[in-house]
Amino acid sequence: MRIVIIGNGMASFKLCEKLRTKGSKYAITVFGEENQPAYDRVHLSEFFSGRKADDLFMAPKSWYHENDIQLHLGDPVKSIDRLSKKVHSFSGETVTYDNLILATGSAAFIPPVPGIEKQGVFLYRTIEDLEMIRSYSAKVKNAVVMGGGLLGLEAAKAMLDLGIKNTHVIEFANRLMPRQLDIEGAGLLKNKLSELGLHIHHSKNTVNISGEEKIHAVEFADGSFLETDMLVISAGIRPRDELAHQSGLAVGPRGGIIINDILQTSDPSIYAIGECALHNKMIYGLVAPAYEMAEVLSANLMVNFPEATAVKTFTGFDMSTKLKLIGVDVASFGDPFIENENTRTIAVTDKLKGNYKRINISADGKQLLGGILVGDTTQYNMMLQTCRNKMLLPADPMDILHKNTDQKKSDNAGITALPEDALICSCESVTKAGICQAVSEQNCNTVDAIKKCTKAGTGCGGCVPMIKDLMVHTMKEKGIYIRNVVCEHFQYSRQELFDLIKIQQTKTFNEVLDTFGKGDGCEVCKPLVSSLIASIWNEMILRKGNDSSQDSNDRFLANIQKGGTYSVVPRIPGGEITPDKLIVIGEVAKKYNLYTKITGAQRIDMFGAHVSDLPNIWTELISAGFESGHAYGKALRTVKSCVGSTWCRFGLHDSVSYAIRIEERYRGFRAPHKIKSAVSGCIRECAEAQSKDFGIIATEKGWNLYVCGNGGSKPQHAQLLATDLDSDTCIKYIDRFLMFYLKTADPLNRTATWLNKMEGGIEYLRNVVVNDSLGMAEEWEAAMQHFADSYACEWKAAIETPEIRKRFSHFINAPEEKDPSVQFEEMRGQKKVPDWNNPK
Numbered sequence: 001m002r003i004v005i006i007g008n009g010m011a012s013f014k015l016c017e018k019l020r021t022k023g024s025k026y027a028i029t030v031f032g033e034e035n036q037p038a039y040d041r042v043h044l045s046e047f048f049s050g051r052k053a054d055d056l057f058m059a060p061k062s063w064y065h066e067n068d069i070q071l072h073l074g075d076p077v078k079s080i081d082r083l084s085k086k087v088h089s090f091s092g093e094t095v096t097y098d099n100l101i102l103a104t105g106s107a108a109f110i111p112p113v114p115g116i117e118k119q120g121v122f123l124y125r126t127i128e129d130l131e132m133i134r135s136y137s138a139k140v141k142n143a144v145v146m147g148g149g150l151l152g153l154e155a156a157k158a159m160l161d162l163g164i165k166n167t168h169v170i171e172f173a174n175r176l177m178p179r180q181l182d183i184e185g186a187g188l189l190k191n192k193l194s195e196l197g198l199h200i201h202h203s204k205n206t207v208n209i210s211g212e213e214k215i216h217a218v219e220f221a222d223g224s225f226l227e228t229d230m231l232v233i234s235a236g237i238r239p240r241d242e243l244a245h246q247s248g249l250a251v252g253p254r255g256g257i258i259i260n261d262i263l264q265t266s267d268p269s270i271y272a273i274g275e276c277a278l279h280n281k282m283i284y285g286l287v288a289p290a291y292e293m294a295e296v297l298s299a300n301l302m303v304n305f306p307e308a309t310a311v312k313t314f315t316g317f318d319m320s321t322k323l324k325l326i327g328v329d330v331a332s333f334g335d336p337f338i339e340n341e342n343t344r345t346i347a348v349t350d351k352l353k354g355n356y357k358r359i360n361i362s363a364d365g366k367q368l369l370g371g372i373l374v375g376d377t378t379q380y381n382m383m384l385q386t387c388r389n390k391m392l393l394p395a396d397p398m399d400i401l402h403k404n405t406d407q408k409k410s411d412n413a414g415i416t417a418l419p420e421d422a423l424i425c426s427c428e429s430v431t432k433a434g435i436c437q438a439v440s441e442q443n444c445n446t447v448d449a450i451k452k453c454t455k456a457g458t459g460c461g462g463c464v465p466m467i468k469d470l471m472v473h474t475m476k477e478k479g480i481y482i483r484n485v486v487c488e489h490f491q492y493s494r495q496e497l498f499d500l501i502k503i504q505q506t507k508t509f510n511e512v513l514d515t516f517g518k519g520d521g522c523e524v525c526k527p528l529v530s531s532l533i534a535s536i537w538n539e540m541i542l543r544k545g546n547d548s549s550q551d552s553n554d555r556f557l558a559n560i561q562k563g564g565t566y567s568v569v570p571r572i573p574g575g576e577i578t579p580d581k582l583i584v585i586g587e588v589a590k591k592y593n594l595y596t597k598i599t600g601a602q603r604i605d606m607f608g609a610h611v612s613d614l615p616n617i618w619t620e621l622i623s624a625g626f627e628s629g630h631a632y633g634k635a636l637r638t639v640k641s642c643v644g645s646t647w648c649r650f651g652l653h654d655s656v657s658y659a660i661r662i663e664e665r666y667r668g669f670r671a672p673h674k675i676k677s678a679v680s681g682c683i684r685e686c687a688e689a690q691s692k693d694f695g696i697i698a699t700e701k702g703w704n705l706y707v708c709g710n711g712g713s714k715p716q717h718a719q720l721l722a723t724d725l726d727s728d729t730c731i732k733y734i735d736r737f738l739m740f741y742l743k744t745a746d747p748l749n750r751t752a753t754w755l756n757k758m759e760g761g762i763e764y765l766r767n768v769v770v771n772d773s774l775g776m777a778e779e780w781e782a783a784m785q786h787f788a789d790s791y792a793c794e795w796k797a798a799i800e801t802p803e804i805r806k807r808f809s810h811f812i813n814a815p816e817e818k819d820p821s822v823q824f825e826e827m828r829g830q831k832k833v834p835d836w837n838n839p840k
Contacts, residue, residue: 001026003301004087004095006077006243007103008032010041011274011290013058015101018298020067026301028069029095031087033076036127037061042287042460045154047130048161055520056127080247082267099269099301102257104240106275106285111146111235115209124155124234133232134162140229142166142821144218147235148176148202150323155234156198157326165564165810166821168199168226170218172235175202180321180332184349185374188356192328192375197564199821201226239276239283252278261313263297271297280316287459288426289317295429318388318426322380322462329377331462334370334387335360343369348401350375357401359383365397381466382415389422415469424466427459435467439474447471448488484746487524490517494528494672494747501529502536508543509533528747530554531634534670535742538790540797541633542804553632556808557794558614561607563833564822566614568594568606569631570621571667574641574659574679575602584624592617595830601638601676603629608831610818614808618795627793630668634748636675639663640688644681644698652698655681658727662696665731665788669738672745672754676710690718693751694734699723703730707737707765708755716752719762722770732781736769739780 003019003026005012016028032038039056047056064071075091086096108125110116120136123129124145137143143164145155148171159167169176175186176193190200205221209231219225239256250258250266256278263271263279273293275285284290296312303311320333338360339345347358355375361368368387373380383400385391394400420433438444438453447468451457457464484493492500497516506512512529513521521529534541541554553559558566570585585604589596592613594606609617618628631637639662642648644655659679669675678687679696689695695706701724709718722733745754758764767773798804810819824831 001098001301002096003028003099003101004097005030005101005103006087007105007240007274007276008034008038008071008073009103009105009274010038010058010287011105011294012101012103013038014291014294015103015273015298016064016067016069017059018294019301020069022298022302024298024302029072029097030064030069031072031075031077031089031093033074034126034128035074037064037071037073039127044127044130045158045161047127048134048158053127053131077243080243080270082247082270085269097269099271101297102244102265102270102272102276103274104243104276106237106239106283108233109236109238110233111206113206113209115211115215116233118209118211118215119213120211120215120229121209121231121233124151124158124232130158133158133230136230137162137164140164142168142228143230143232144168144170144226144228146170146206146218146231146233148173148200149179149234149236150177150325151234151236153177153193153325155232156193159232160197160326164230165197165819166199167197168201168228169193170204170206170220170226171200171202172205173202176200177330180330180336181372181374182337182358184347185330185356185358185372188349188351188354188374189325189328189330191351192354193326195562196326196328196560197821198326237275237283237285239278241276244272244276252281256283259314261315262300262310263293263314273297279314282316284317284319286319286321288321289319291427291459292317292429320384320387320426321460322377323460329373329375331373331377331380332371333380333384334368336370336372338369346397346401359397359401361393361397366392368393368397368400378465381463385418385422385424385466389419391417415466415473424470425454425456425459425463427463428455430454430456432470435470436474439471439480440478445471445475445480446485446491448485448491451488486528486747487522489513489519489521489525490529492516494532495744497529498532498536498743501532507533507537507539524747527554531670531672531747538668538670538787538792540792540794540801540804542794542798542807556611556614557628557632557798558609559632561833563608563824564819565608565833566611567631568609568614568617568621569603569629570626571629571663572603573663573667574639574656576641576656576660577604581624581626584621584626588617588620591620593831595832602640603631603638605631608824608833610810610822612809612816612818615799615805619799622793622796622799628668628795630794633668634671634673636663636666636669636671636677638676639666640676640678640692642679642681642686644679648681650684651681652700653681653703655679655687655696655698658696658703659687661727662731662734665784666734666738668791668794669787671738671742673748673750675738675751691715692718694718694737696730702726705730705733708751708762710750710752714752719755721762721766732777733769735781735784736772736777737765739783740765740768740776 008030038058075089077087078090079088086094088094108123122133143159145152148169156167156169175183176189206218207221208219209215210217210219215231217225217227241251241255241257244257245251252258257265257272257276259265259272259277259279263273265272274290293314296314299312300310322331342363343360344363345360349356357373359371418432422432424430424432424435434454435456438450442453444450444453450467457467485491486494500516501512504515506515509529561567589606595608596606599605639659641655641659645651645653675693677694678689678692680687680689681698689697690706691709691711695718697704703725704723705721706718707721709716741751823834825834
């Protein structure tokens with residue numbers, strides 16, 4: 001059989017791959033319009049965050065040759081002769097087919113707006129589009145993205161990655177992502193994106209693009225306009241059906257090649273898959289349905305279809321999806337909008353944390369029909385499986401909206417209850433049974449191994465958390481040792497990487513990746529490895545080689561705030577400050593017009609700093625004797641204190657002096673998560689030491705040491721580790737405690753969570769720290785002493801290093817110019833960011 005495939009996108013590649021994986025010997029010829037082999041459009045935006053075009057390829061060009069597939073790049077088919085079963089390409093190639101597959105995909109929708117042809121107007125669809133955008137962006141200070149759907153927000157992220165901080169998103173509908181989110185969910189997403197510096201405008205009908213040769217502004221039907229240097233259009237797609245239409249195949253009234261359940265067009269020898277295909281009046285714009293079409297067609301072609309009976313059919317596809325949009329998680333599943341007399345809707349909004357959860361259930365409360373999640377999407381996979389497999393809801397459906405201490409146990413119970421044929425990976429059609437068999441029968445004991453074996457998790461990636469849970473559950477059942485590896489790029493645990501980095505003396509992320517990992521790294525391993533490097537070597541985190549792998553706040557040594565400005569938080573050890581230093585803070589805040597607040601951590605925080613002002617502000621603070629308060633890092637934040645015996649009639653010891661000693665010993669200490677401490681001068685506990693990661697309370701005989709407490713959304717009291725300690729012994733125990741935490745905790749686990757997971761709990765921890773059961777006390781104390789001796793203020797290094805200092809600018813080509821989009825309003829004599837959701 002001779003198969004010709006027109007189109008060389010993800011659907012086309014997946015069909016070729018599945019045919020060859022199934023053992024097909026058919027002659028396959030592929031014609032592609034672009035000059036590149038098939039590439040991953042799902043992760044196209046990563047082109048702007050460091051990935052090269054070659055990294056996005058589904059396979060190298062040699063793959064086609066190795067699999068005996070004739071590939072014609074940059075040579076689209078111009079006509080189909082259905083009578084003689086031949087295709088003719090632009091280069092003059094003529095190829096005969098037995099079965100023809102149209103996988104022509106889709107093109108960006110271009111709205112019929114006057115001025116669309118102007119210089120500075122781009123589409124956001126292909127690698128070539130992205131290369132042109134990147135080249136043009138060097139001279140751009142502000143940009144507008146047309147389209148507030150998934151593709152539009154991906155384009156907006158690309159603008160931020162290019163350093164264009166003043167980016168606007170315009171959407172015709174009355175909300176962002178109208179196909180996935182309701183009004184409430186979209187409103188919360190808008191708030192989150194606005195806090196990251198994006199400007200969102202919905203209900204905007206673009207009527208004109210003004211300017212002479214270059215774009216100057218985008219004009220709207222309501223009379224308003226936005227001045228801009230660049231317009232990126234990502235306002236939806238239209239199926240590429242022109243070749244089908246020209247050949248006389250049936251197409252839909254609004255486009256799309258009409259297909260039946262076996263993917264046949266109106267010609268029995270021609271099939272269509274992917275975004276060009278119209279099935280039951282539906283165009284599927286996600287990768288998972290395209291892959292399912294490739295699976296159905298490849299299975300049928302393997303039985304000499306259409307002469308034989310089809311073994312599979314395509315009956316539609318669940319459009320459930322989980323996405324990460326500019327750092328914000330969004331998910332929808334089942335029917336997210338269903339509302340009728342047979343359904344009930346439960347919605348919970350937490351504006352403080354930025355979470356929105358909506359579930360639609362049957363009237364009897366037994367079945368989950370669909371839902372929407374914004375912010376916290378950790379329950380998505382289990383909710384999706386509950387919906388798909390028609391599993392019964394708990395007696396109180398509200399229970400599935402609220403996480404609790406038994407959440408993991410509940411999730412594991414849910415995984416166990418899933419049927420063997422439950423579809424875990426929609427993109428690659430991998431079931432629960434397929435994943436469990438890969439673990440138990442083929443020894444796939446890492447997520448990466450499961451990906452290679454089954455392809456599960458290699459598409460959109462939304463199923464990876466559930467794959468990991470299934471893997472762990474199966475390994476426990478089989479008695480297999482579980483290694484909690486960092487991610488697919490490092491086949492080591494965090495603890496193993498810590499030791500390897502120290503032994504091999506690797507000091508940059510790239511050195512660590514080249515020595516112990518593979519690939520380019522990801523948002524999981526980059527900050528984790530950077531944190532380990534900072535913890536081990538205690539060097540400036542923004543030195544060349546580590547700057548781009550830091551968390552977003554660490555990159556500018558400051559917390560980014562709502563509206564796109566930054567906070568300035570100098571260290572005030574123990575909360576003690578001289579009048580002279582108070583005056584300096586007042587003068588700096590006044591000079592740079594910063595909002596100033598005394599916090600619960602006994603510090604003075606200043607908000608609203610432009611990124612270009614940060615080095616100047618810190619130059620003045622450091623010259624007055626201040627240093628970085630590390631409010632931006634996973635490090636020691638503060639050591640709070642009461643006034644103690646110095647002034648308080650109840651105080652037993654000088655808690656302020658001891659707090660200063662503690663803070664100055666552990667300042668800058670990088671750990672798996674932030675660390676807070678406090679010292680109280682008596683049992684009245686004014687410093688709230690029992691709510692800290694480690695807290696110290698004075699007694700008649702010395703100090704009591706408490707560990708592993710925290711406040712926040714899930715407060716937990718610290719537990720008593722040791723009693724009546726002298727000052728030096730207390731510090732030794734803290735040294736051991738912090739080093740043990742540093743070396744053994746999972747990424748982003750606070751000390752409370754770390755202790756909760758620890759087998760043996762506080763008794764085991766006491767045995768390690770107090771009784772030195774591991775024989776590590778001397779080594780840990782020496783390591784902490786070395787850390788304390790080698791401490792240096794990060795901000796002092798930043799302002800004294802020209803290469804680092806020049807990073808702090810909003811516009812690369814105009815370093816002194818401030819972000820023109822930042823706006824403030826007055827409140828009680830100070831400035832604040834306007835609340836765009838509740839304008840006065």
